[in-house]
Amino acid sequence: MKGEPDFLENLRTEMGDVRQWLDRVVVIAYAVLAGLAIVCFTLLADAAFGFYQSLRSAAWWAPLLWTPLLTAGVVWTIRRWAPGTAGSGVPQLLTALAPETPVQARSRFISLKLSMAKILAVSGGLLAGLSIGRQGPSVQVAAGVMLHARRWLSPRSGISDRELMVAGGAAGIAAAFNTPLGGIVFAIEELSRRLQERSSGLMLAAIVVAGLVAVSAFGNLSYFGRVRAEAVSWWSLLAPGAVVALACGLLGGLLSRLMLASFTGLPDRFCAYRRKRPVTFAALCGFAVAVIAVVSDGAAVGVGHQHTHTLLDQAAAGATAENHQPLVFTGLKFIASWLSAWTGIPGGIFGPSLSIGAGVGADVAWLLNSPYGAALIALGMCGFLAAVTQTPITAMIIVMEMTDGHSMVLSLMACALLASLVSRMISRPLYSTMSSLMMRSMQRPQPPAPADGPTESATR
Template sequence: MKGEPDFLQNLRNEIGDGRQWLDRTIVIAYAVLAGLSIVVFTLLADAAFDLYQGLRSAAWWAPLLWTPALTALIVWSVRRWSPGAVGSGVPQVLTALAPETPIASRSRFVSLRLSMVKIVGVSGGLLAGLSIGRQGPSVQIAAGVMLHAKRWLSPKTDISTRELLVAGGAVGIAAAFNTPLGGIVFAIEELSRRLQDRSSGLMLAAIVVGGLVSVSAFGNLSYFGRVRAENLSWWVLIGPALVVSVASGLLGGLMSRLLLASFTGLPDRFCAYRRKRPVTFAAACGLVVAVIAVITQGDAVGIGHQNTHALLAADGGEHHRPLVFTGLKFIASWLSSWAGVPAGMFGPSLSIGAGLGADVAWLFDSPHAPALIALGMCGFLAAVTQTPITAMIIVMEMTDGHSMVLSLITCALLSSLVSRMISRPLYSTMSLLMMRSLRGDTNVAPRSTDLAPLVGSPAPTPPTDR
């Protein structure tokens, strides 16, 4: 029939185009490098936090001096030499993906240099004992590695910069959580609504290959380990599960709103002081986090996976201090981000959600604490990021909770819905503000001049305590 594909001709075109196969090989090779960069990042971040824990164990008062001093040093260094490395990293990738962002400005948000700075900065934050995550920064790190592949591709290639950024960001999530499927869903739900038809298969292959590098390095287990939740339906848990979902949405929405307010800078004395003396403000945030670390014996700082392990191992009971851990971890995570260090929220969100699930299990005296903890992890992550499908996939694979898939997705959707009533989407809103600041629009949000350090240009009010 006329118009049908010519199999033999298409086969000859595929085999005969050597440059096309070379481009594909380059993309896959860089996907492997991106996965390896996250493996190195994981090992370095874990080693940094282990050193901090050793320091805290040797002298309980040491964090009161160490954390503020190192936090101030990190903020001063990043603001001076690499402002684009501040924050999570997901908004930077979204900004680089935006068609409105000039090609020449993309290096302010994503580059190989920023990837290296991000690795050092986040590891430094964990060495300081802050409550930060590494999964969000992994998105910017892997995207920077993948973007570097562009210089080796053919000028006539069908592989666009956008696709490399999407694939790199997804590789970051896939490798950070050991969940290749989670990386694919994140690419679709958060980073891109579409991929070019001719290259989508190659990009998906790159995501899977990058994720498998992490699986090969650490085994077929997630960073948080595997915990088998009971085969319970939503109806068995409907009372406590509904409370977990709504509470996750409220707290997650509040966290998102606080982070946005911290990012834009409100007309209050704290934000005014932060604009005037950012390094001193960072030291003050570090001091409060250090006090929290002393109170909780280090449980409420770091990424939080150790406390989540302990909660699940103890069925949310003997290890958990009801309501105390969740509140202090929430405050420590917010202040760590507000300080202005390179910091992610994926890991702390999972830890806060786990504490919230354990709190509800304690309040209801429920025998199904592991299931409620898994729902809390899913709900709070979905509420902060407002990406419910990604949150469900990540938690399902982390907890081996395939039997809870309907409960997890219901919780994620409900929590995300509640969060949207409180706060705008966190990452996309930050990206929008970055783009407007890049264009020089000063009427985008209260105190929008505070955005300048995050897009690689000097702040209108330079710090006075360098």
């Protein structure tokens, strides 16, 4: 039939174009480098927080000095040398992907140099003992590595900068959480919103290669480990699950709104002092986080995955009702994450959100004396992540892959949708709003430098 593809002719064309194959090798090589960058990021971040924990264990008062001093040092350094590293990393990628962003301005948000600086800055924040994560920053790190492949691709490759950045961002999420489907859905729901056939192929290749590198280094485990929630009926979780979703929606929406306030500032003396003395303000926030670390014995700082494992172990042993302290960890972790964002140190919210959500689920299980503690913790992780990011499908897929929770698909989906809906009543979408503010600030002249540091960049 006329118009049918000619297999032999297409095969000759495909195999005969050496330059096209070289371009593919370049893309695969950079996908490997992106995976290696996330592996190095993970190792360095874990080592940094491990050193902080050792310091805190050696002297309980050490964080009261160490955290504010190191926080101020990191903030001064990034404001002086790498202002583009500030923030979580996802808004920066959204801004670079926006059609309104000039091509020459993309390096302010995504580049190989910023990727390396981001790894060091986030690790510095964990070394200081702040409540931040590395999953969001992994998006910017991997996107910067993949975009660097542009200089080696031929003009006939047909691969755009946008495709490279979307593939890198998706690979960053997939490698950080070891959730390939989560990376794909994140790219569709948050980064791209529409994918061409060629873009989807490039994205899948980057996810597979970067994911294989991460699996080779750490094994086939997620950052939080495998949480095997018990299989329960959807109806058994209806009432407690609704409570978890509503609580996550309210708290997640509030945290999202507070983080937007930290990004934009408010017309009050508190924010005026922050604008005038950003480094001193960061030290004061660091001291407050240090106090929380002392009170919580270190549980409420860092990413929080160790405490999440403790909650899950207690739920599996049926010891939650006896040993659990309701609302204590959840409240302290919430405040520590908010204050850490206000310092201006680069850091993500994915990891802390999962930890806070686990605390919400454990609190509800304790309050209602529910026998399904592990399942409610999984719902809490899903609901809070969906509420903060307002990407319910991504949150559901990530938690489902992390928990092997295919039997809980309906419960996770319902919890994510309800929590996201409640959050939207409280706060605007976190990442897209930050990205819009970044693009708007690019068009404004920069104000004079504050007294103790250079002007806060629009890439915050």
